[in-house]
Amino acid sequence: MGSHRRRLAHSGFDRGACAALSALSVAAAALGAVPAGSAVAAPQGDARAEVDRLYEEAEKATEAYNKADERADALHRQVSDSQDLIARQQERVNTMRDALGSLAGAQYRSGGIDPAVALLFSADPDDYLDKASVLDRITAHQAGQLHELQGALRELAQERAEATRQLAELERSRAAVARHKKTVEHKLAKARQLLNSLPATERAAYERISRTGRTDLPELGGAGPASERAAAAVAAARAALGRPYVWGANGPSGFDCSGLMQWAYARAGVHLPRTSQEQRFAGHQVPLSQARPGDLVVYRSDASHVGMYVGNGRVIHAPYPGAPVRYDPVGMMPISSVTRV
Known part of the structure; x- marks a missing residue:
């Protein structure tokens, strides 16, 4: 992962994406709610306290960004899985439609006339009735399958539309985190500049303090x-x-x-x-x-x-x-x- 981030494909995916969006949105909103100026609210001259605040704020933003990135990767995988599922179901529907189309054509060619009239002119009424009964059963079965598949596709289409909307919301949340991170990086650069302008003894003192452990631990x-x-x-x-x-x-x-x-x-x-x-x-x-x-x-x-x-x-x-x-x-x-x- 590192500093190289993958761009997300803006396509549909299943509703498994929903669960983490609210948490990410809250995280992004919380980060976005921190005024940019608050990171440098320390008095001038208190460089060490200022840098400590900046480091802590930046780390919070980075962890929130990492969370968003992890969820984005998961959502991207769900996009691919859902697209595969939709493609497979669409192929099944197409196969069923072809079969039903052939059946309808056969019915038409046999004479799309009233069944009573067809029965009247049939050379073998018993054979006609047997075939008609089988044909009705096949047609009803095929139509039932098609209806079921079409219902599943409608549901998937709705989920894909909802997921696409949620992906856009996720991108906005992630962008908010990234903006906050960029702001903190800018403040860190300023703090680093400030530290570098201090005498070497003060810079060394900051490093010593940052590596000092508490003495009241068990x-x-x-x-x-x-x-x-x-x-x-x-x-x-x-x-x-x-x-x-x-x-x-x-x-x-x-x-x-x-x-x-x-x-x-x-x-x-x-x-x-x-x-x-x-x-x-x-x-x-x-x-x-x-x-x-x-x-x-x-x-x-x-x-x-x-x-x-x-x-x-x-x-x-x-x-x-x-x-x-x-x-x-x-x-x-x-x-x-x-x-x-």
């Missing part, structure tokens, strides 16, 4: 990974150390926070959801005091950041633009939950 045990898949995920995450933070990327050349977790666990044969909010519920939650390597540590009350616990009071994570995948103290920011996959 004592963490020294147990190893809880499973083979957790051990494999830790190994994969360690292999990504030093790779850059990239918006919306899930590897292998760059990552955002949830993208790194998804990629690392995929190397272990486990599919994780795309966003940190969903990854929070991708297993069962354990107390921080029982954290083991491979557990996902989710941060902030809105679960907008995630890292992987690796032992010794540290996590591996993709921090923010300009900072590569690295180790940091597990208590680097408020912890929301710990999830064992």
